[in-house]
Amino acid sequence: MIKFENVTKIYPRMSSPAVDDLSFTVPTGEICTIVGPSGCGKTTAMKLVNRLIEPTDGNIYLSDERGETRNVLEMDPIVLRRSIGYVIQQIGLFPHRTILENIGTVPQMLGWGEARIRRRAGELVEMMNMPLEFLDRYPHELSGGQRQRIGVARGVAVDPPVMLMDEPFGAVDPINRNILQNEFLRLQQEIKKTILFVTHDIDEAIKMGDRICILNVGGKLEQFDSPANILAHPANEFVEDFVGADRALKRLNLIRVDEVMDAHPPLLQATQSVEQAVGLMGEQGLRFMYVIDADRTLKGYARLKDLQGQTGWVDEFMEPAATAILLGTNLKDALSEMLVVDYANVCVVDTQNRVRGLVNTEMIHEAVVESSAAADEVGEA
Amino acid sequence: MDEKSVSGYSGSVDPDEEFSLQPAKKKGLFGRFDFPSVNDVLGWTVIPVLMIIVVMLVYSQMLLPIEPGSMEANMMGSWEVGFGSVLDAAVEHLRLILISTGLAIAVAVPAGILITRQGFRDFSGLILGVANIGQSVPSIAILAVAMGFLGIGAKTAIFALWLYALLPIVRNTATGIEEVDPNIIEAATGMGMTNRQILLQIELPLAFPVMFAGMRTAAVINVGTAALGAFIGAGGFGTFIITGIPLSRERMILVGAILTAVLAVLMDWILGKVEDRLVAPTARA
């Protein structure tokens, strides 16, 4: 848990506060995104937690997984900082140290042995989908996206319960940002950290946050709520403007394909006979079907017109590749993927490429209509 | 909260030693052995070979032909003795440089670090400005002033050379540290590094290339300046020059001047090679 209690920061020689009487609580295991226009005090608010900046007034409390609550102002800043993961936009990897040494920065200060650090760094690099060889490389030998992943790995190295992330994906291009965001959300499902995540991008705030803290210039809290509630019921005009006119569309960010997909779609086996397959397609009224093998791995898709009048096995006549969407993808990404490849139906697969369901544009449409109806109900209640 | 409870956050890694990977091979002072390319061979040999040729020319054309009984022979001994006195002068010259530059490093590096610390940062410009003015005083003047209170001899020359070497090293130490990307320092602070750890593990290693360049400059300038040491009886190659001038013996003056230049070129070359080895390519990126 991270708890802000009437926190104010006025920089020396400044007349107005950078953070103004801020109070909110981030429950354990949740991501809270802090979002707002440039200069509204997001970074300041975040740095108050690990005391890179000292508050003028108020208190900040942290609790670890054992439920012990501590006032950060009563802790030794060095000890405090080593217990909090810290990731910044400019990454700040040490250029003269290898990836291993970079990731090992905090573990080494906490007295871990060399073998343990290497093991942990290896684990993290693999968790970030990078090869173990990277451990002995230097930061300048990696791409921007890879460096950013190492920045995150370095932040979680000692498995700190609390993390602070200041625009961690702000410096990467939109495509890679999306990949990094999705990777991080998947990682978060495993590691369940309590995270303050600063961003200036409302879309990112909606996508990443379990809760959103919207700040206005002068460090004033405008709204603190779940993304769904903020989209459905902006507290005031500022929030409404900031969230934008496409609120309904943004709601796509909040729903994952798992929630709307057909988990038992009709599928063809690669080893099925063509006659059987044609029969099945006629029965279902389908012009094409996805093909899987015995352990449900996606093999490709077969078109009715390619199968008709043929004899043999399905895998002889199918298209041997098909774009699929990963389980856990949100509807906005799923939809944009479907538009890119021009599929009306697309398979949802797990990380082993095993088919877990099927989603189509109709299901997505229905889900959006349902969710706005549900949001309106909450508003009326 | 104490340190122990922090390390208690440390995840679920079991102590399975077999998983531990081979540690990275660090490049030593002389690096890995790679078969040298033509460029490497030239880079390593051109300067020393040229310098050996120059020294051989000096020896055969200027020292060997000294006639026994001539005034030069009286000053420098016979040619054999002459060669011996060249070696003695070289040793004296090198000693002046090494001691003065070494002492300058010992003082200037801490001073350079100090002026980048909080509280001093605001004054670092002023301090460097004053030091800059000091640098623009001609070295012969510094020698003369130093002689006023230290008398003549090697220690006066060492003092003047030391003073002269301070500025480039202080300046480059401070610049090198200040040029470290502030985001790197912020990341280090945010992860809980102490100021001391940041200085020793981050700032100094990253500033090292710039710092070393300052030391190299100081040492090379000192080779030339040390030739003036002979005026106050400190020995070195300058002895030939100041003996040759009143006697109008161009040959002696040239021996002193050429050998000083050879030493300066060699000093720069050697330190350049040391720099190549010490400064990891990654720190330059």
Ligand SMILES: Nc1ncnc2c1ncn2[C@@H]1O[C@H](COP(=O)(O)OP(=O)(O)O)[C@@H](O)[C@H]1O
């Ligand atoms: N060290 C500082 N001294 C004085 N003012 C500062 C300092 N850091 C930030 N500010 C001011 O405080 C406000 C909030 O800054 P910041 O927290 O960096 O905003 P954000 O991260 O939301 O862009 C800005 O007006 C900024 O100019």
Ligand SMILES: [Mg+2]
């Ligand atoms: Mg900021």
